[in-house]
Amino acid sequence: MVDETFLAVPPEVVVGAFADPSDWARYWPDLILDVYLDRGIQGLRWTVAGALVGTMEVWLEPVLDGTLLHYFLRADLRGEASPKRVRQEVRRRQLAAKEVSLGLKLALEGGRPPGVAPALP
Template identity: 65%
Template sequence: MPSVDVLDETFLAVPPARVAAVFADPGAWRRFWPDLRLEVYADRGAEGLRWTVRGALVGTMEVWLEPMLDGTLLHYFLRADPPPGTTVPAGESQRRQFASKRVAFALKARLEAGRAPGCPPSDAQ
């Protein structure tokens, strides 16, 4: 079992393709996870990405974008260990859990901006 095992889900009232476009940008990866070096091993298009992880942690990470109702259920998984010869800092799993939620809520705020509550998402923007 990995030392850091994070699972998160957040609903975004936008189509999966709009969320996928954000994660398709390697520049976004560096902003979201600055201490991790990511390499795509599965590009699933509008369904998300899977990466190998190096840097502060070593393992795998995935963003799975599931169409749900009038939007997207953003699933986030991080399964990793510290690099060989190091230990996981106290509270690392919780720190990564909070970080994943900050990313999801920031995307939600940005991608849903201007959408009135109860109205369907716009494909534009």
């Protein structure tokens, strides 16, 4: 599964949303994550256990005056699953990923209207 969302804040701000492992449980409550690559302001890569087994990545790409938040989840359900169950789980994970990214967008952009340049320090 792949998701991308533009956040109108620099990667240095976005990376803070993933710095505390206790936040991971809030974003992905049924997954057990173990960092296998910390890429600094470029993001994190995890192994995934729990409800799914595989890998996950948050890649923070600087774009214009903000960050393109890329989310990759490469994982399988534990045990046997029907094609219908797999489709349902993929859709559920897609919606959950968008909920996380849009929640971060609202929290980190601080009400900055679309198309408005960032405030200068």
